[in-house]
Amino acid sequence: xxxxxxxxxxxxxxVHPSNYRIVGFTxxxxxxxxxxxxxxxxxxxxxxxxxxxxxxxGDEPVPAKSLADGAHIVAFSGDKLLGGxxxxxxxxxxxxxxxxxxxxxxxxxxxxxxxYAGLGATLESFARGTAESEIPVxxxxxxxxxxxxxxxxxxxDTVRSTGCKIQLxxxxxxxxxxxxxAPDIHPVTALITLDxxxxxxxxxxRALRRSSTPIITRIEDxxxxxxxxxxxxGDEELLLRAIADIG
Numbered sequence: 625x626x627x628x629x630x631x632x633x634x635x636x637x638x639v640h641p642s643n644y645r646i647v648g649f650t651x652x653x654x655x656x657x658x659x660x661x662x663x664x665x666x667x668x669x670x671x672x673x674x675x676x677x678x679x680x681x682g683d684e685p686v687p688a689k690s691l692a693d694g695a696h697i698v699a700f701s702g703d704k705l706l707g708g709x710x711x712x713x714x715x716x717x718x719x720x721x722x723x724x725x726x727x728x729x730x731x732x733x734x735x736x737x738x739x740y741a742g743l744g745a746t747l748e749s750f751a752r753g754t755a756e757s758e759i760p761v762x763x764x765x766x767x768x769x770x771x772x773x774x775x776x777x778x779x780x781d782t783v784r785s786t787g788c789k790i791q792l793x794x795x796x797x798x799x800x801x802x803x804x805x806a807p808d809i810h811p812v813t814a815l816i817t818l819d820x821x822x823x824x825x826x827x828x829x830r831a832l833r834r835s836s837t838p839i840i841t842r843i844e845d846x847x848x849x850x851x852x853x854x855x856x857x858g859d860e861e862l863l864l865r866a867i868a869d870i871g
Contacts, residue, residue, distance in 0.1 A: 625653065626661055635668040636661065638695075640685055642674025642704075645808050659694020668720065669696045675805035676700035676713065678750055681765070682809040687715055696720055702739075704805045707759035708746035709739050764853050765801065765811065773814035775852045779860055780816060786868050790828070791819045799853045800842070811853070818848040820870065828870065835866035 625636065636658055655671060662669040677684040684705065690698045697716030702708045714724060724730060735743075749755045756762045773794065780792045795817055798810035818828055818841075828848045832839035839862075841848050855863055 625658070629661070629665050629667070633665065633667060635670055638669075638671045640671070640673045641807075642684070642805055643807055655690055655693040655695050662694070662696070669694060670699070671695040671697075672699045674700060675704040676702065676706035677806075678706055679755065679762070681705060681806055684806055684809075687713075691716060697724075702743050702746070705761065705801075706746065707755070707761045709742035711735050711739050711743055713743075760856065765799075767853055769796075769812040769814055772852050775857070775860075776814045776816050779852065779864070782860075782864060783867055786864075788868050789820055789822070789871055790867055791821075793817045793819075797849070797851070799851050813851055813853050816850040816852065818850065818867070823870070831870050832866055835869060837862045837866060839863060839866045 629636075638653075638655065638658060655669070658669055661667075671685075671690050673685040673687060673690060675684060677686060678688075680686050687698045687700055695716065697714055697720050699712060699714045700706070702711035702713050706713075714721065746755075746759060749758045756766050776794050780794060783790070783792055793816070795815050797813055797815040799813045801809060801811075819825075820828055823831070825843050825846050825848050829841050829843055832841055832848075839850075841850055843849065850863070852860075
């Protein structure tokens, strides 16, 4: 990157791979080392960290740390791991933020009052220290495998009592956070497998997806899997109804 800088260079951009990972013999310069280079060359250091994990999750970068390590401006999502409405946030040095606000494109890209209200409520939850118990995505990620297994056991018993043909079993597995976030973080969970004597896994998946309340599952090893980590407590009745409708 040092060699790539010229008299025409104005900014160093580092983009975090928030929805994929490159493994093997690879290396990436730290923000601190890039900050030194930016200082020497009088350049702006801009980092796009993607998912916006304010509380940290595995190796996902945290906006405050990026700024503390020397990034001048940081961009991240207001949804995904932050848990607010779909939006993008740019934080950093005041003069740079003001320059961005004055750009004509800002009027095209700025969000509306409803997004501001939702984002404000989300950030207030972080400020109160209650985000992990209030924000749905953080509550889901924070559930232990034991909690999920207990919910799964009760749910399986309820489905079996309906007499439907679908056979359910609980197995150990891992959750997939998805949404373009944390591709190498897979919390341990308890998965429910669905099998039917007269239907393939694809047919079960399709029937659930097309139910009055669409149920999104995943298929592994020709088994339909449901992870109750992704089902809000209290919504099991909707899931039960969709499964029972298959017969």
